[in-house]
Amino acid sequence: MSESLPARAQYRPALTAALDAALAFLHGLPTRPAGVVDSGEVPAPPEGIGAEAALEHFRRHYEPRLSGSAGPRYFGFVTGGATPAALAGDWLASAYDQNVSNTIGSAAAALEQATTSAYARLFGLGEEFAGYFVSGATQSNTVALATARQWLYAQRGHDVAEQGLAGAPRLRVLGGAPHSSILKAAAILGIGRRHVEVLRCLPGRTAVDPDALAERLADGGERPTLVVASAGEVNTGDFDDIAALAALCRRHDAWLHVDGAFGLFAALDAAQAGRLAGLALADSVTVDLHKWLNVPYDSALVYTRHPSLQRQVFRASAAYLGDTPDPLHYTPENSRRFRALPAWFALAAYGRKGIGEVVRRNCALARRLGEGLAALPAIEVLDEVRLNIVCFALREGDAAARDRFLERLLADGRAFMTPTVYTGRPAVRAAIANWSTTEADIDLTLQAVRAALAAA
Incomplete structure (x- = not known):
């Protein structure tokens, strides 16, 4: 050599x-x-x-x-870390270097299916849901919306995967606070960002008002409609009333998609699980594992109760591939890495109890951070800390003042947070999703915030 x-x-x-x-x-x-x-x-x-x-x-x-970003005081976006077991699984996934595109000659695809089924049970989804690994929220929401599009047009005698969108009625997407990845998916799929309609939310909430959805569904005529529910809205961690939305969707032949990027893990905390009532009535559900499961990037799951329609959209036709139940026929990727292994290791090592303890502890730490911020005269906490996100603003100042505050916080180095806009107001959000975050980290963060305020 x-x-x-x-x-x-x-x-x-x-x-x-x-x-x-x-x-x-x-x-x-x-x-x-x-x-x-x-x-x-x-x-x-x-x-x-x-x-x-x-x-x-x-x-x-x-x-x-x-x-x-893998550490205990990185509170930007919704970012987990990597637990020891998950990191070990990820390293082995690279060492084994399995291409989980097919079921021939390797047990990797079978392990993936066993893993997606295990997490479906964890989240309270029935056996009718089929799950597949993808890279993250954009990919999972795109798969879900593409499957929804196939179903909605099939009800009207149109196979969009084969015939395209020409001549098909315009599809609309309704939601109270849809994540940016929903808009990106709409752009990718030809639905169009302009056809994602943001509905009225409940007073003082980022959860959609079910009455607003009922009104919009009633005046939509025969237009195919996809409803997006938030299970953990990204700015405040709020939840839509999934059961109420599911009942409305059934009544109006609409598809219900639940975007549960991080909020689906509320199922593992008895104090939070009620927020997911009605989840099993959804048509599709997505969740990111590189957030609250604390497996390395990139890892997410997409579930649907209509896998045959999902296959109509994503099947790859070639003589050498055959007509098999291989994973490559259900997601945009043909070739992909062994993403299931870190998630398998996480569940095998820590189980429902251990993963749930991370969720419970992070929610308690978010409340501690919210209380500490609310005690600062210069800070206003803008919403109830329902889950693991604290949304707050400077009492005085505009977006520029907010950005200067974040620059000082970044330079300090003890904590990292990201900007947002909440009810039209420049704000800051801190999302706690790391398994190693402690009360001491929250106290250090509050010290850093006070220092950044004092340096103004």
């Missing part, structure tokens, strides 16, 4: 060095800056210097510029 190419004997030194680097990074997360102020240019990689030298080069030049 050429000296420029690897030999199998090089696995051990390369992986041993990578293990040491990974452990140094992981053990340093509690003190690593949650976010990094970095606007420098990233140079091209060196060429041909060998695996160990490449790792050393990376650690010296690039690793210091990485955030502590």
Whole structure:
């Protein structure tokens, strides 16, 4: 073998060095800056210097510029970390390097199906739901909306997967506070962002008013309609009344999709599970595992009670593929990695009880953070802390003042949060979804907030 190419004997030194680097990074997360102020240019990689030298080069030049997003005080977006068991599963997924596109010659696809079924039971979904792994909310919502589109047009005698959208009636999407990935999916699928209608929400809430949905469904005539329910709205963690929306959808022949990116894990907390009443009545459900399950990116699940329609949309026709029940026929990807393995390890290692404990603890910590912020004269907490998200604003100042506050918080490094707009007001949101976050982290975060306010 050429000296420029690897030999199998090089696995051990390369992986041993990578293990040491990974452990140094992981053990340093509690003190690593949650976010990094970095606007420098990233140079091209060196060429041909060998695996160990490449790792050393990376650690010296690039690793210091990485955030502590896997750490306990990264509260931007909705970001989990990686539990030890999930990380082990992810490393093994790379080592095994299985292409989970088909069922021939490997048990990887069978393990994936066993894993999706196990999580369906965890979330309270029945055996009629089929689940598949995808990369995240955009992909899962796109799969769900594409399947919904197929069903809605099939009711009108039109096979959109075969015939396209030409001549088909315009489809509409209704919701109270749909996530941005719903709009992206609508753009991808030819539904159009303009045909995603945002309905009136309940007073002081980000949950849709069921009466507003009833009114809109009643005046829609024969127009095919897809209703999106939020199970954990991204700004406040609010939940739509899924059971009420399901009853309306059944009455009007509409499809009900539940976007449960992180909120589906409320099912594992007895104090929160009631928010998901009616979930099993949905036509499709999505959830991100790289959020509250704390498996590495990227990992999400899409469930539907209409897998045959899902297959009509995503099947790949080629002689060498055959007419099989392979996973490649149910998602946009043909080839994809063994995403199920980290999720399998997480459930096997920690079980419902352990995963539920992370959910309960994070919700309690969010309440602690909300109480601490509410005690600051310069801060106004804008909504009830229902789940794991705290939404707040500066009492004085506009969006520019909010952004300067976040810049100071970023420079401080002890905590990371992201901006939003809530009921037209510039705001900040902190989402707690990391398994390792503690009360001490919340106290450090409050110290950082006070320092950022004082520096104004």
